[in-house]
Structure formats: structure tokens, C-alpha cells
Amino acid sequence: MSAPILRMEAVERHYESAGQRIRVLGPVDLELARGEFVAIMGPSGAGKSTLLGLAGALDRPDGGAVFLDGQKLWGLRGDELAALRRRKVGYVFQDLNLVEGLTALENTRLPLELDGLARRKADPVALAALERVGLGELAHRFPEELSGGERQRVAIARAFVGPRELLLADEPTGALDSLAGETVMRHLRTACDGGKSALLVTHDARHAAWADRVLHLVDGRFAHDNASVGGR
């Protein structure tokens, strides 16, 4: 088995609040293998978003280490982090995932375009990614002409466009009705079956059921590992 796409070792995060240092996360360990789909659940304030931010180098841990595709996230410069985000990891949040001034295709193409790929070469790749989430028809629509579920699928397509293979999703279905949420989950599942990896934070057990593993985070620690075979 090849090296995991994401590894977190004894990662901790504290916040300063009213002069007090409060540990909101950790120490936690986590490994995400290639092609794996992991869901994280837990009560509000448990530290799920904090964990995701650390995994994606949006935030820095006070202790422990994070490895993305074997590379230690420590002391990277702004442009190095940018390159990492272009090539390795995509984020999907509850809302506002797309650039309003760019079409679905242009949004999907964005990491490739930012990486200097010619439009001629990038377009077929982006279109293929859009077709995998069933949106090939809507490629030239602007975000405000798409429904909430379609927007989230465009964000998923972008997270997995070209060589990118890790998706960090923080309640991506939070603003959707259950049917649209299920559709988004199905596309995520399909992507992971095709070799991509995803770390999903959700409050919805039915959505978590699409994952290979569900982790429960309580007060900043994993309650127990549950290595189930997710329902397809």
C-alpha cells in the first residue's frame, strides 16, 4: 500500500480566550489512505472544523505534525502553500465555494489555470471532471444560475480536477435539502471509488453512512474508531 495522502501525528490546537489557554483539539492521530472516504461527526464545538483547517494547512497546530502526501506542513511560504493547494488539496464548505464571476467550467478549471496550464489543455480535463459529477451540460452557467446542490457538485469537481486527489469538506450539504444532499454524497462516493480521497465533516448520519469510516470527535478527541464498511 502506498503512503497515506494525509497523516496527522499527535496534533493539538489551543485557543487563547479571556487570558486562558484552552485546548480545543487533540492530541489526535489520523491517517487517510488513498481512495479512502472518512466522515467525522460530533457535537457542535467539538473541534471538527479546527481539525479540518489543520489538515488543509489553513491553520497551524501547536503540537504534533501534519503530512500532506508525505510532505510535512511546516514553515512553508505563501507561494509554496499556494502551489500545494493548486495541486493536492481541495476544500468544500457549506457555502460560497465558487468564484461568482466565473462559469462552472472556469471554476473547475481554476486550479489548472492558476498552475499555468494552457486553456486548450485544461478545458477537456475540467469538462471531464464536471461530467463525472453530472454537470457537463451546465458547464457554461455562472454560479448564480445554479442550484445549491449543483454548486456543491461543481466544488467537488474542482477539488478532484486533474491530479488533485484530496477533498476536505466541512458540512458541504449543510445548506441543501436531503435529496440534493444525497446526490452530492453519491458523487463524492464515486470519486473515492475512483481513487480519490475525502475527509468529510457532517452532522447527518445518513450522509456519514456513505463513508468508509466514521470518526466521532468529542471535546477535541476521537471517541472511538469505527472501521465499518460504509453503505453504498
Next chain:
Amino acid sequence: MGALRALLRVEWRNHRRHPWRTALLVVWLALPSAGLVAGWALVRTVPDDKREYIAARYGAADLLLSQVREPVFEAASTNWPADASYTRFDLGEEVLATNSGPRLVSTLAFEPGALEPKGLACGIAVVKRGRAPVGTGEVALSPSLLAAKRARLGHEVEWGGQRVRVSGVAVLPGDLRADLVVRELVRDAPLGERRVLVRYHPSFGRSWGQELQRRGIEWKDRRSGQGPHRQDRMESAVVLLVASFGFAVAALVVGAAVSVGLRRRQRDIALLTSLGTPRFLVARAALVSIVAVSLAAAVLGAGMGALGAALVHPVLPLVVGRLVGELEFRPLSFAAAPALAVVFSTIAAWPAILRASGLPPRVALGLARPLREVSGGVPWWPLGVAGAGAIAVFTSRPLVDGGTPGSIVFGSILGILGWASAAGGLLRLLGRGAGRWPLPLRLVARDAARAPLRNGAAAAAVLAGLSLAMLLSSLSGAVQRAAGEAGAGRDATLTLFLAGALGMGLAVVAAATALNAVEAGPDRRVLVLTGASPHTLRLVEGARAAYLALVGGVLSVPAGLLPTLGVLRLADVPLSFVMPWPELTFALLILPTVAFGLGMFVSFLLEPRRTHDRAPLLTPNP
């Protein structure tokens, strides 16, 4: 009434909460008001009116006798009553040899006391310093001759082969720069043409004139004196044109500011309307507020203008080269300034007010997305307005008395307004055609197209200033060329004007760009998360600023050059078109480049230092 009062109180509080924004509006509207009042007052004093024209020929006398021969005059005047008052003066020319060749100098010779304040010749020439010359050993010289002789008051100079003392500094009221020497009159040795100024005496009667004519003496009555009518119509029209430009620019700023202010309060407004406040009341309150601000600004501006004119008036002769009349304010200007301010700012604020008060509450409260604007392609009607302006300019004919027809002025204004309101539509068109542009440019073009009204206004402000600079520069170039002073160099006022236009353009572009950047905040976050490097983000913000500057600059070319062509057509002398290259370079190249640099720089300053070692500045969920 109670509801309106409550809404007005909200408006008032809003002005107090953002005193700078209100102050900005007041200043923008006060400046053209001040310009109108001061400009109209000053141009009125500059050309010689009938009174000044007559005073320069008749002095304080009633009758002017010319081509007088001394024996004939003595014979004619023997019968005059003893208390008839008259004085002789001579009008001649001398040649003064200087290093740069011979110079023709006007000579005026007066009898003692004639130039005194109560003397009959008072006003034909003016002794500014010192006193009138006495005897053949003294002269009074104009400042130009003093300079040529390197002499000062009281010095002795070489003049006409003898040494004379400079007793005073004398000028012609109508031409302060003229070369003039004033001497004391010698009764039996006329210096050039002899004239006599006579105060009318009741005993003269009708026969008196016939008697003079019979003896071959020409005479004219002061009351029959033909003077020019006021020649300030052209100048007044130019002042009105410039002030209207100023008001148009101010209106754009007002429109933008009102639009931003209302947008930031759109939730409040939506709450009010969802609580049952009628929409027209909201609109009326906003309107009352903007009218009040405009009136206050115009009154302040008119006061500033009056004060400014009073301050400038004493030094005006240095600028125009002649003694100027009394300062006269035009009552109309005090009415026109507030009227123009109110009309322009109301028109500019109206669309924003309508939009804000008409927004569906669900949208205003952020519960629903606004519908995408599906409005037309080419901005036909603004272009139509511009076209109508051009037609007005090109079909107008000079007035019979050589004046400038109002159609040129209004055609030019229409043209500017047309091009300015085309800016928004153009931005929308460009936004749609941006599909193949590089990413930063594509993003900012589409962002700008999302708020075409506001960004169009910003581009229009750039347009207005620059087009006016082009117009002035091109006209002055044409006049210089016609006068054979092609190499005379650039007028400092033009440079000043260009600098002002650029400063204003940059300020407006900066304001609009800042707003666009704030609105694009969520997009920026997505760009960061998708891996845009800090450099790319800087490029985007630079392009954002440069884009509006460039659109405004490009549109300023037709808006500035078309009125120029029209004005040139009407000139009395044939003038050829002169390309205003400095203005063009600034409009198309330098302003966009500077805006680009500033945008990049500000983006750099605002950049979080995003190394992985530092605290996070990027929150995952907004």
C-alpha cells in the same frame, strides 16, 4: 408625516455617522458652485465695458476735439465763457532703440493737473506710482519701458537724446503691457496729434458745434460715443460649461456615494418596509436628504466663490493685462448654483434610491439572491444622447454678432453625459465578452459588470475630467498654432488642469475599486483556497483598478475631441485641429498604469502574511 420625520431622523443620523462621506459630497458639489459664482463675476469685470471704453477716450470730459491746429483752436475758443474748462493733450509715437531692435512707443502729453483724479484727462492714462511729469526734464514710463531701461522710479534715464528723470509709472487702463511714455504738454510744440477735452458748458448751445465744424475741427460728444457691448458672453458660456462639467462629475460621485450608503443600509430599509413603511416614504426621505445636502453645498460653494472672487479681483489686472472694472456679482449665479447642484445630484441619486427602496425584502435581507441582470447589449440610448450632442455641436452656426451659440455648449454637455452613461453599458458588454481574457482581467471585467451603475459612474468621472483636459489642451494648441506660437510651450494652467483631472480620476477609481474589492471578498477567499499565489491576487487587484481607469480613459477620447472639432468650426479665424498628445498619453497609458501599480500595492499591504508558521487569517467558514 410622523413616519417621514422618523425616516429623516435616520437619514440625519446617517450623515452624522459618516461625516466624511457627507463632507466629500459637499465639497464635490460646492466646488462647481463656487466656480460658477466666482467665474461669472470675474469674467464680467475683464472685458472693457462701455463705461471703461469711453473713459479711455474722453477721460472725464464731455467733448473730444481731434486733429486740432493751435491757431484755429485759439480763434474758435476766444468766444467761450470764462468758466468753460478744457485741456489739451497730445497723442504720438516715438521710436526707442533697444538691444533687440527698435521699439514703437506711444507718447501721451498732458497739461499739468489733467491726470489728477479731478482732471479732465483722468482715465486716459493712469499714473500708478510717483506723479505726472513736470517740464521737459521729466517723463513717466510704463513698467515695460522701465524694465527695458533697467530704471526705477526717480532714476535718470537717457531718452530722446537727453537725460530725463522718471517721475512716475504710467499705464493705459486697457493695456497694462503697452509701451508708454507720458510727458508734460508743450503748448506750441505738439507731439503728434493734438486733441482737446472739453467739459460741456450750458452757453455752448447748438451754434457752438457748427462753429467748430466750420473751422475744420472734428469733435465728438461723449454721449454719442460708441462703446462695445459687454463681450463676456463667450466667457460666461465657457464658465457655465466648465461648472456643468464640475456638477456632472460631482453628480457621479453623489450617485456612487448614495448607492453605497443605501446598499449598506439595505437590511435596515428592508426591515422598515417589511414592518409596513411605504416604499415611497423611504425614497422621499432619501431624496430630501440628498436635496438638503446639495443645497447646503451650493450655498457654501456660492459663499466660497464670492470670497474667492473678491480675493482674486485685486490681482486680476496682473493676469489679464488691463485695469478691470468693479467686481459685479450676477444675481443669477446665486440662483443657478443651487439649482444645478440639486438637479444634477437628484438625477444622479435617483436610480440608487429607486433600487434601494424597490428591492424585494427577501433579497435585501439576504434571504434570496438578486436576479442576475439580463439587460440589453449595446447601450443604445446613451450613445444616442452622445450622438445628439455631436449633431448639435456640428450643426450649430455662429451667431450674427460672433457669439457662441448655446447649442455648442449643450451639445458638448450632452455628449459628455451620453458617453458617461454609456460607460455602464460598455462595462456590461465587456464583462460578457471577457471569456477568452487572462484570468485576472476576466475576473475584474465580470465583477465590474455586476455593478454597472456604480462602476460606470467611476469610469465616467475619469472620462469627464480627462475629456475636458483634452478639449482645453486641443483648443489652446490650435489657438497657439494659429498665432504662430507653435513652439511657445505649454500653458501652466493646462498642466494644472490635467493634474487635477488625473487626481480626481484616481480618487474616484480608488473609491470604486475599493468597493468592488470588498464585494469580491468571498471570491478572493475561494481564489486563495484554490491555490492562487499572492502574486496572482495582487495582479487581480491591480487589474481591478486599471480596468476602470482604462475604460474611462478610452471613452474620454471621443467625449473630449468631438466638442473640440465643433468649437474649432465656429472660430472666427481658421483653426486647425491639434492632437492633445500629453492628455491622450495620460488617459490611455499613464493613468491605467498608475492605477494598476496602486492596486497591486494596496493588495500587497492588505495581504495577510500567510506563512504556515503564523496565526491563521483565513477562517474556513465566513
